[in-house]
Amino acid sequence: MKELRRRLERERLVAATRLRQLGGQIVLEEAATPADSVWDEADHIQASEQREMGLMSRERLVERIERLTAALKRVDDGTYGTCIECGKAIGQARLKAIPEVATCVSCQEKIERGDA
Numbered sequence: 033m034k035e036l037r038r039r040l041e042r043e044r045l046v047a048a049t050r051l052r053q054l055g056g057q058i059v060l061e062e063a064a065t066p067a068d069s070v071w072d073e074a075d076h077i078q079a080s081e082q083r084e085m086g087l088m089s090r091e092r093l094v095e096r097i098e099r100l101t102a103a104l105k106r107v108d109d110g111t112y113g114t115c116i117e118c119g120k121a122i123g124q125a126r127l128k129a130i131p132e133v134a135t136c137v138s139c140q141e142k143i144e145r146g147d148a
């Protein structure tokens with residue numbers, strides 16, 4: 033679980049750093065402030081990650097930060113990895129690919145179709 037937390041915090045930090053470069057502002061909640069070790073990692077963000085974030089609009093970065101923050105909260109309450117729509121477990125491969133994901137594949141499809 034520690035690894036997961038670090039990954040979520042790190043991705044959020046990358047997004048927040050990028051957002052700041054774009055001139056946007058995001059207030060990270062005090063309770064969710066990453067540990068010093070995570071902040072140190074900001075200096076070591078890979079160029080590829082920065083490029084990826086560079087393609088995202090400010091609005092998308094804010095949304096991503098919000099999703100990462102929500103995912104960190106779910107780690108804290110022990111509900112991480114459970115679909116927020118149907119309560120079933122989200123597949124490991126899906127969580128690995130999109131760590132901040134909050135819904136399983138079938139609920140995501142329903143949401144995208146607009147019938148959720």
Ligand SMILES: [Zn+2]
Nearest residue numbers: 115118136139
């Ligand atoms: Zn679901």
